[in-house]
Amino acid sequence: MTEPSRDDGRPFRREGERIVNEIAQGLRSLEDGVAWFSGLVPARRQAVLLQVTGYAMQAHITAADGRAGVARSGVKPTANPSVMICMDPPRYGFAGLPSAEHVTAFRVLVAVFAVADARRRETYCKGVCGHAWHNLPAETEQP
Template sequence: MNQQKILINKIAQDKLDFDLGLQLLLEEKNNFKELFTTLQNYIFNSIPNKTHYNSEAYQNAIDTIPLKPTYTPIVILKTFPTKIAFNKLASLPENENEKTVTTLLWIFKITDTERRNTECKNGCGHFWHELE
């Protein structure tokens, strides 16, 4: 697991403050497409219902994103089905990258917390849930 993925998982598991972790991710000048793809995959894997990716935790995550609800990424996520919304997020202009990363990182934090508290509560074998 590379540093970016370790950082994302530490943020999701509250082993690193969200705002600090987000700044570290953004400062590293990560390739946006690579970061986006990683976060998308993590989110899709953390949501229990793979049919439509619309769990209660996912909706709660969207409703609690620490950004203005009128920001483009949030409006897209609330307007379109999940897979269509993610396709639209991937094609937003570069000036939306920071808001998009913030949005996706928050969604993963919430959905993965839900997974750790339910499916993984008694142990799961996911090596990323064993980060120190």
């Protein structure tokens, strides 16, 4: 018994991917992303945290990225997600945090991913990048 894949989460994952990468590339504010995230049901929030955790792992964040990102996130350095991301190696169990900490976890994760991803775009990806998520159309800028 298979349903047509209308709610398999794929369009939703694409939405999360677009929003998180727009924030990382300065096309969208973190506050705007937080407003989107806050409006999701808890299960979706957990799915987004897992998704962004994957991006952070792929971006090979360092403890220095963690500290720089936390400073930009608006979250206290003593909050659980801040402490976890600044460990060396980072702890990635964000989706397992109590739901009251999901929003701070999102802030910290996205802010730290943005730091690491900016470095990646400037080095590894520079001029040779085929990553679809690094070549988002800039909707606000017209040539």
